[in-house]
Amino acid sequence: MKKHAVIIVDDHSLMAQALAGLVNEFDEYKVLDTFKNGAELIAGFNAGTKDPEIILLDVKMPVMDGFKTMEWLHTNKPNVQVIVISMEDHENTVLKMLKLGAKGFLLKDTEPDILKSALDTVLTNGFFHTQLVADALLHQSKTGDVIKDDALKETELEFLKLVCQEKTYNEIADIMCKHPKTIDGYRQDLFDKLGVRNRIGLVLYAIRNDLVKL
Amino acid sequence: MKKHAVIIVDDHSLMAQALAGLVNEFDEYKVLDTFKNGAELIAGFNAGTKDPEIILLDVKMPVMDGFKTMEWLHTNKPNVQVIVISMEDHENTVLKMLKLGAKGFLLKDTEPDILKSALDTVLTNGFFHTQLVADALLHQSKTGDVIKDDALKETELEFLKLVCQEKTYNEIADIMCKHPKTIDGYRQDLFDKLGVRNRIGLVLYAIRNDLVKL
C-alpha cells in the first residue's frame, strides 16, 4: 500500500520529531521530512524535496512564520493540503490561516486520534473543521474589523511599540518627534480601530498579535 | 535488558504522545504512562502507577501546574528525577524549578539527541545542565529580587489579573469588594515590588510570568 506523504514544519525540534513519530505510527501515513521554519521548507523544495500530500504547519516560528509560509504554500504548492497546528486558539489566527488557504486547524493539546482523523478528513473532504474553527467563523462578523491588522500604519505601529515600553504619551511624543496632540490622535484612532478602552487594551492587542516581543 | 521507566506530564496531548513515541525509540527507555497535569499524575500514583526513574514535566498546565507538581514530587517522590520541558526560557522559571528540585531543564525546541543525553546524564550524574541553566544561575544575583514571585499574595494576584482585563481601579475595587484606597495600596506595593512605573508594567510582568493567559 502506498502511504500518504506528510511534511512537518515546526521550530520546536522535540515537537517536530515527536509529531513525526506519531504520524509514522499511522499505517497510511509517512513523514517525508521535517523543517524548522518556512525558509527551510522552501529551501528543501528547491533542493529536491518532493511535494507531500499534507503539511503540518506551526504558526509561531522564527525566520519565516506560519502566515508567510502559508501564503507561499498557497501560491506555490496549491495542491498540498495544509493543517495548521498551533499553541494558541486565537480566533484571529484561525481566520487568518483559513483565509490564507489552510485546510485544518488543530491545537497542540489535541488528542492523537483527532490528528489521525484530521489527516484522513483533509484527504477525503479537503478540509477538517473543529468546534474552534466553527466558533471563529461564527464570530467573524464581530471581530471582522480587528482581523486586518495590516490596517495598522507605520506610525501607529511605532506608537504601539512605545506604549508597550511603559512610556507616557508625552515621552512618546518626544521620541517620535510629534506633538503630544498628534500622539493623542494615534491613541484615539487605535482605541476605535481595535475596540479597546485604555492603554492596556493596546498592550494586550500588541502582544496577542506578536507586534511586540516579550 | 531492563529499560528505564519514564513518565510524561504535559497537557498538550500531541506533545505528550509524541514525546512518548520519541522516548520509546531510545533503546534504554520506556514510557510507563503519560498524564495531562499534576493532579492526574498524583491520581495515577494513587491508582497504583509505579514510580518511574524519570519524569518529563511541562510547566504550563491547567489544574495543577508544573511548579506545584514539582513541589509535590520533590517531597513525595524524592527518588524520581524530574526533567522540566518548557516552551519559554524565562530565567525565573528555570531558577524556580531548580530550587524546587528539578534535575534538568530543556526547551521544547531541543534536538531529540539532546533529550537522549539529558536522560542519560540525569541518571548517571543526577542532573543535566544546558547553557540556559548556566546563564540563569549566573544572572541570579541581578534578578534576585524579581525571582520570588511567590512573594505575590493572593489579593495581589487577583488584582493583577483584573488589571490585565482593562479594568479601572474603581471597577477592581467593586469586583474585589475592597475600598478603592485599598486597591491603590495593592497597586503601589506591586509597583515597588516589581519595579514598574505604571499599569502597563504590571501587565507585562503578568504576561511574562504567565500569571495571566492571553
Place this chain on the structure above:
DNA sequence: TTAAAAAACAGGAAAAACCCTGATCATTTT
C-alpha cells in the same frame, strides 16, 4: 496578653490618560 507586623482605609494633589470637537496644511483625486 501585649507588642509588632500586615492589611485596609483615607485625604489630598499633581500628572497622565481619556474624550470630543474643530482648525490647519499637504497630498490625492476628480
Place this chain on the structure above:
DNA sequence: AAAATGATCAGGGTTTTTCCTGTTTTTTAA
C-alpha cells in the same frame, strides 16, 4: 482648480492614575 482625504495640531474638560503621607483595624507572633 476644486474637492476630498489624511495627517498634524489645538482647546478644553472629565476621569483615572500615580504618588505622598498618614490612621485604623486585623493578624501574627513573642
